[in-house]
Amino acid sequence: MKGNIVVGQSGGPTAVINSSVAGVYAAAKKLGVKKVYGMVHGIQGFLQDNLCDLDEYLADETGIELLKRTPSAFLGSCRFKMPKIEGHEEVYEKVFEIMEKHDIECLFYAGGNDSMDTVKMLSDYAAAHNKPQRFMGVPKTIDNDLPITDHCPGYGSAAKYIAASLKEVIRDNESFGVEKPTVCIVEIMGRNAGWLTAAAALAKGEDCSGVDAIYLPEKTFDVDAFMQKVKHLGETKSSVVIAVSEGIKIADGRYVCELANENVAVDAFGHKQMSGTAAYLAAEAAKLTGLKTRAIEFSTLQRAATHLASLTDINEAFQVGHDAVLAAEEGKTGMMITLNRNGDDPYQCGTSAYDIHAIANVERAVPDEWITEDGCGLNEGYEKYARPLIMGELQPLFVNGLPRHLVRKK
Amino acid sequence: MKGNIVVGQSGGPTAVINSSVAGVYAAAKKLGVKKVYGMVHGIQGFLQDNLCDLDEYLADETGIELLKRTPSAFLGSCRFKMPKIEGHEEVYEKVFEIMEKHDIECLFYAGGNDSMDTVKMLSDYAAAHNKPQRFMGVPKTIDNDLPITDHCPGYGSAAKYIAASLKEVIRDNESFGVEKPTVCIVEIMGRNAGWLTAAAALAKGEDCSGVDAIYLPEKTFDVDAFMQKVKHLGETKSSVVIAVSEGIKIADGRYVCELANENVAVDAFGHKQMSGTAAYLAAEAAKLTGLKTRAIEFSTLQRAATHLASLTDINEAFQVGHDAVLAAEEGKTGMMITLNRNGDDPYQCGTSAYDIHAIANVERAVPDEWITEDGCGLNEGYEKYARPLIMGELQPLFVNGLPRHLVRKK
Numbered sequence: 018m019k020g021n022i023v024v025g026q027s028g029g030p031t032a033v034i035n036s037s038v039a040g041v042y043a044a045a046k047k048l049g050v051k052k053v054y055g056m057v058h059g060i061q062g063f064l065q066d067n068l069c070d071l072d073e074y075l076a077d078e079t080g081i082e083l084l085k086r087t088p089s090a091f092l093g094s095c096r097f098k099m100p101k102i103e104g105h106e107e108v109y110e111k112v113f114e115i116m117e118k119h120d121i122e123c124l125f126y127a128g129g130n131d132s133m134d135t136v137k138m139l140s141d142y143a144a145a146h147n148k149p150q151r152f153m154g155v156p157k158t159i160d161n162d163l164p165i166t167d168h169c170p171g172y173g174s175a176a177k178y179i180a181a182s183l184k185e186v187i188r189d190n191e192s193f194g195v196e197k198p199t200v201c202i203v204e205i206m207g208r209n210a211g212w213l214t215a216a217a218a219l220a221k222g223e224d225c226s227g228v229d230a231i232y233l234p235e236k237t238f239d240v241d242a243f244m245q246k247v248k249h250l251g252e253t254k255s256s257v258v259i260a261v262s263e264g265i266k267i268a269d270g271r272y273v274c275e276l277a278n279e280n281v282a283v284d285a286f287g288h289k290q291m292s293g294t295a296a297y298l299a300a301e302a303a304k305l306t307g308l309k310t311r312a313i314e315f316s317t318l319q320r321a322a323t324h325l326a327s328l329t330d331i332n333e334a335f336q337v338g339h340d341a342v343l344a345a346e347e348g349k350t351g352m353m354i355t356l357n358r359n360g361d362d363p364y365q366c367g368t369s370a371y372d373i374h375a376i377a378n379v380e381r382a383v384p385d386e387w388i389t390e391d392g393c394g395l396n397e398g399y400e401k402y403a404r405p406l407i408m409g410e411l412q413p414l415f416v417n418g419l420p421r422h423l424v425r426k427k
Numbered sequence: 428m429k430g431n432i433v434v435g436q437s438g439g440p441t442a443v444i445n446s447s448v449a450g451v452y453a454a455a456k457k458l459g460v461k462k463v464y465g466m467v468h469g470i471q472g473f474l475q476d477n478l479c480d481l482d483e484y485l486a487d488e489t490g491i492e493l494l495k496r497t498p499s500a501f502l503g504s505c506r507f508k509m510p511k512i513e514g515h516e517e518v519y520e521k522v523f524e525i526m527e528k529h530d531i532e533c534l535f536y537a538g539g540n541d542s543m544d545t546v547k548m549l550s551d552y553a554a555a556h557n558k559p560q561r562f563m564g565v566p567k568t569i570d571n572d573l574p575i576t577d578h579c580p581g582y583g584s585a586a587k588y589i590a591a592s593l594k595e596v597i598r599d600n601e602s603f604g605v606e607k608p609t610v611c612i613v614e615i616m617g618r619n620a621g622w623l624t625a626a627a628a629l630a631k632g633e634d635c636s637g638v639d640a641i642y643l644p645e646k647t648f649d650v651d652a653f654m655q656k657v658k659h660l661g662e663t664k665s666s667v668v669i670a671v672s673e674g675i676k677i678a679d680g681r682y683v684c685e686l687a688n689e690n691v692a693v694d695a696f697g698h699k700q701m702s703g704t705a706a707y708l709a710a711e712a713a714k715l716t717g718l719k720t721r722a723i724e725f726s727t728l729q730r731a732a733t734h735l736a737s738l739t740d741i742n743e744a745f746q747v748g749h750d751a752v753l754a755a756e757e758g759k760t761g762m763m764i765t766l767n768r769n770g771d772d773p774y775q776c777g778t779s780a781y782d783i784h785a786i787a788n789v790e791r792a793v794p795d796e797w798i799t800e801d802g803c804g805l806n807e808g809y810e811k812y813a814r815p816l817i818m819g820e821l822q823p824l825f826v827n828g829l830p831r832h833l834v835r836k837k
Contacts (some may be wrong), residue, residue, distance in 0.1 A: 030602050058604055089598035096603065181829050185731035188499035188832060192440050193506065194468055201727075224832045292722075296706070312702070316723045317611075321595035325734060327828065407828035418737065418817035419591050422598060422634045 018050050018346055020122030024071075024338070025056030025063060026090040026157075027097075027128035027135065031171030032178070032323040033334040034157045035084045035091045035423075037127045040338025041155070042075050048346055054119060057425070059095035060126070060135055064108070066115050074423060085331055086413050087422040088323035098131065099138045102145075109142045116150050123151040123345040127338065129158030129169070133353055133377040140351030140373060153341040154353030154373055157334070159320045161212035164379045165371050166355035170337055171320070173330030173406035176216035178322040179205060179315060180407065183220040183228060186313060187258050194255040197309065200247055200302055201258045203228075204295035204314040208264045211235050211383045213319065217260035218395035219403060229257050230393040234264035235382050238273055243298065244305050246393070251308045263294050263314075273297060292316075324420045328409025329364075336368060344370040364405035428460050428756055430532030434481075434748070435466030435473060436500040436567075437507075437538035437545065441581030442588070442733040443744040444567045445494045445501045445833075447537045450748025451565070452485050458756055464529060467835070469505035470536070470545055474518070476525050484833060495741055496823050497832040498733035508541065509548045512555075519552045526560050533561040533755040537748065539568030539579070543763055543787040550761030550783060563751040564763030564783055567744070569730045571622035574789045575781050576765035580747055581730070583740030583816035586626035588732040589615060589725060590817065593630040593638060593670065596723065601666040607719065610657055610667040610712055613638075614705035614724040618674045621645050621793045623729065627670035628805035629813060639667050640803040644674035645792050648683055653708065654715050656803070661718045673704050673724075683707060702726075734830045738819025739774075746778060754780040774815035 024041040026034055038055065045053045053075075057067040069092070074080045084091060100108055116124065126136050133154045140152040156163050161172035183203065190201045205214040211233025221227025229250050232238060250257045265273050277297035295312035303310040337354040344352060352370040359365040387399040413420035434451045436444055448465065455463045463485075467477040479502070484490045494501060510518055526534065536546050546564040553560055566573050571582035593613065600611045615624040621643025631637025639660050642648060660667045675683050687707035705722035713720040747764040754762060762780040769775040797809040823830035 026602075030599055087598070088595045090602040093604050094602040177828055181734055182728055182732070184829060184832065185498045185733065186727050188497070189440055189727050189731040192436075192500040192504040194503050219829070222827060222829070224834045293706075296703075311727070313726045313728075314724065317596050317599050317721070318592055318723075318728075321599040322592070323595065324591055404827060409828070410825055412822065415820055417632060417814060418587055418819070419594060419629070419632070422594065424634045 018048055018122055020120045021052035021054060022050055022123045022125065022342070023054040023056055023063070023068065023119070023121045024125040025059045025127070026092050026094050027059040027126060027132035028094060029159065029320055030089040030094055031157055031159050031320050032088055032174035032326045033171055033331050034127055035087050036331045036334035037155050037157060037170060037338035038091060039075065039081045039084050040335035041125050041342055042071050043081065044339040044342035048342065052119070054121065055092040058093035059097060060099065061095035061097035062093060063115060064111055068119065069425065074425070080423065083414065083421065083423040085335070085411065086323060086420065088321045091423060091425060099135050102138065102142055109139070112139060113148055113150060121150070123153060125153050125155055125338070125341050127155040127157045129160060130163060130378055130380060133163070133373055136353065137351065137373045137377040143350070151345050151350035153345050153350065154376070155338050155341050156353055156355070159213060160207055160210055162210040162380045162382070163376060164381045165376055167358040167366065168356060168406055170330055170334035172212060173327040174323070174325070175213055175319045176219060176403060177327045177407035178319055178325050179213060179216040180219035181325055182315060183217055183258070183260065184225050187220065187225055187228070187256070190258055191256040198251055198255050198257050200251060200299070200308050200310045202295040202299045202302070202310065202312050203258065203260050204263050204312065205260055206315070206319050207234060207262045209234055209380055209382070211262050214260055214262040215383055215395050215399055216403060218399060219407065228260045229254065230259045231395060232261045232265050232393055233383055233388065234262045234266060235385070235388065236392040237268050238265040240267060244302060247302045248306050251306050261294055261298065263292065265294060324413050326411060327407045328411050329406055331411055333366065340368040361401055361405065428458055428532055430530045431462035431464060432460055432533045432535065432752070433464040433466055433473070433478065433529070433531045434535040435469045435537070436502050436504050437469040437536060437542035438504060439569065439730055440499040440504055441567055441569050441730050442498055442584035442736045443580055443741050444537055445497050446741045446744035447565050447567060447580060447748035448501060449485065449491045449494045450745035451535050451752055452481050453491065454749040454752035458752065462529070464531065465502040468503035469507060470509065471505035471507035472503065473525060474521055478529065479835065484835070490833065493824065493831065493833040495745070495821065496733060496830065498731045501833060501835060509545050512548065512552055519549070522549060523558055523560060531560070533563060535563050535565055535748070535751050537565040537567045539570060539573060540788055540790060543573070543783055546763065547761065547783045547787040553760070561755050561760035563755050563760065564786070565748050565751050566763055566765070569623060570617055570620055572620040572790045572792070573786060574791045575786055577768040577776065578766055578816055580740055580744035582622060583737040584732070584735070585623055585729045586629060586813055587737045587817035588729055588735050589623060589626040590629035591735055592725060593627055593668070594635050597630065597635055597638070597666070597668050600668055604665040608661055608665050608667050610661060610669070610709070610718050610720045612669050612671060612705040612709045612712070612720065612722050614671055614673050614722065616725070616729050617644060617672045619644055619790055619792070621672050624670055624672035625793055625805050625809055626813060628809060629817060638670045639664065640669045641805060642671040642675050642803055643793055643798065644672045644676060645795070645798065646802040647678050648675040650677060654712060657712045658716050661716050671704055671708065673702065675704060734823050736821060737817045738821050739816055741821055743776065750778040771811055771815065
């Protein structure tokens with residue numbers, strides 16, 4: 018590559034999105050790229066020419082190691098939706114103007130479905146206007162709902178956090194076994210796809226009986242059937258822990274969290290801001306069964322707990338960033354790097370570049386064949402798929418008793 | 428010691444309460460005690476003669492190491508309040524009958540204020556009835572509210588989890604800096620004492636600007652002043668994270684969580700079950716300021732996250748269990764082991780045994796001189812006190828990608 022490059026982060030952060038930035042930087046430097054810029058706050062910041070020079074942070078190898086251990090988007094993120102090209106050409110021209118100003122040959126964008134749409138729009142615009150600049154997508158989402166790729170960097174670490182935390186919650190809940198059970202309902206992220214909630218299944222093992230039921234948004238949620246289940250579990254078990262997705266919906270299409278609160282807020286992409294599903298179900302279950310109930314929301318920690326990240330995930334996040342640069346070097350554009358599983362035992366995964374048009378705005382759900390017949394569990398198909406993704410650890414650098422992070426200068 | 432001993436766990440679990448059981452076991456075995464029994468579900472299980480033999484789990488050194496890495500109460504816990512002696516002599520006689528049956532010379536009980544009351548009642552009964560059995564308290568509470576002792580095992584690990592998780596939450600919240608800030612309100616445990624919430628102050632450091640305000644139950648909470656503060660922060664900062672204790676109360680004595688829900692449930696000790704403080708404040712703040720708000724409850728994970736336990740805390744939890752056995756060997760009874768700080772730099776801590784009557788049912792609050800003048804922060808006095816308690820880590824044993832725990836056979 019003769020010119021410079023820029024890398025940006027977009028959408029909800031993950032525990033390992035910074036490893037992708039590290040991967041982009043490392044590959045570019047190996048190829049002799051002069052400047053690797055970071056967009057400050059994604060494409061939104063880029064449009065304001067808000068860039069930083071990554072040499073400042075990563076030229077030293079300890080910088081890269083610290084970045085891998087840093088949660089959230091090191092460069093800052095955004096939830097900016099590129100407007101339709103027609104009638105908004107000036108926004109697109111602005112992107113190219115800033116790219117030209119800094120001699121940027123290729124733009125790398127790490128994100129999920131919405132962010133891949135940005136890559137698609139920019140590469141479509143470049144093609145239509147004979148612009149030489151190239152655009153590559155780097156997959157990132159705890160939601161694991163991008164199509165084509167076997168899985169998404171960010172998912173493995175979120176799944177590891179969810180399963181490890183659930184083991185701790187289950188142990189806590191089991192400790193009071195003498196009286197009537199406490200029913201603990203844990204709310205897990207995932208607006209439309211149940212991948213994160215499915216990770217609750219991984220808690221089960223030789224040392225843990227696992228959760229008692231798992232409710233995914235892939236299946237219509239029946240409040241009455243749920244309450245019957247809770248009642249039955251409360252009568253037969255000394256501890257009950259249930260995992261529910263924030264995105265579960267009843268038959269008429271309303272989210273369960275809307276049953277408690279009709280005025281659910283909406284973000285820039287028109288997505289409803291979920292919260293309160295477990296609290297609603299716990300309150301209703303307490304009324305109905307007389308049992309003590311507790312609602313837990315894993316909330317932001319699911320996507321931010323880099324202290325418990327999966328090493329497999331960190332390495333793959335690095336790899337997709339790295340390989341996006343190699344693909345761009347070959348002249349590719351308008352593509353996203355996918356992870357392709359070559360084997361389960363031992364687990365092996367390679368990458369390739371795939372047309373962004375097949376990926377942007379498409380959401381992949383948990384396959385029906387991995388959901389148990391009663392609709393509230395996962396079978397060994399899911400276990401075989403997900404277990405390798407949570408393997409391995411990268412010990413944080415502890416300073417003054419806490420994990421140390423790399424910080425951008427303001 | 429000629430006879431056997433028994434150890435029990437009581438009240439809310441901590442990340443390190445099992446290290447105290449390990450300490451009791453290790454000291455007893457060094458002294459040649461034949462049988463070290465565990466009470467299954469505390470004094471409540473003991474009254475039903477529900478015991479286990481700890482040799483079964485801990486005779487092997489790997490068992491002790493695994494126990495140290497196991498969250499929640501390995502033996503099972505209870506929230507059983509010993510009845511008044513007068514009119515309930517049969518309950519007390521039952522305890523001594525079971526002790527005699529198993530040739531148990533000394534009973535060790537790990538717990539907080541309520542559990543120390545059990546130790547006091549039993550040792551008082553023994554004294555009044557010339558019983559030879561001895562009773563020793565082993566301090567344990569994430570709340571850190573026991574008097575006399577410098578701090579309580581369990582607190583350091585909870586504080587480490589809170590500070591480390593807040594660093595991750597702050598990073599996440601900061602990542603969207605371009606638009607108006609999201610105001611994130613984090614609810615932390617602590618019914619009457621603000622020790623756990625105070626730990627939010629430890630998040631601040633070279634790589635983290637820390638939380639923007641900390642509200643402890645030690646200070647009367649003023650809803651209007653809080654809203655003004657949120658409004659001001661929202662206008663001047665690009666990210667706002669505030670820590671509130673679940674136990675904050677307004678001037679008329681009502682808990683903030685009661686403002687949202689009048690029917691707060693009550694446990695066996697008459698303590699209200701808190702929850703919903705952050706959710707209430709976040710909803711009100713959103714209405715008042717128009718800002719996006721988010722409520723996070725750290726919930727059960729504060730006391731269960733052994734995967735991020737403080738090594739200092741693990742070692743001290745072990746030490747108080749260990750030294751309780753040495754004190755009993757010297758003939759002591761009706762006492763609790765306290766931690767006595769001998770120095771801050773380097774941090775050093777020893778133990779002694781203290782009369783249980785001065786400890787049971789007494790709650791220690793955060794000293795006023797450590798709270799900043801505006802009432803919503805902690806000063807360097809607290810930092811100096813708390814920082815040593817979160818130092819050090821003990822790497823979990825990861826199996827299949829998750830921390831492995833020791834399990835009692837059913």
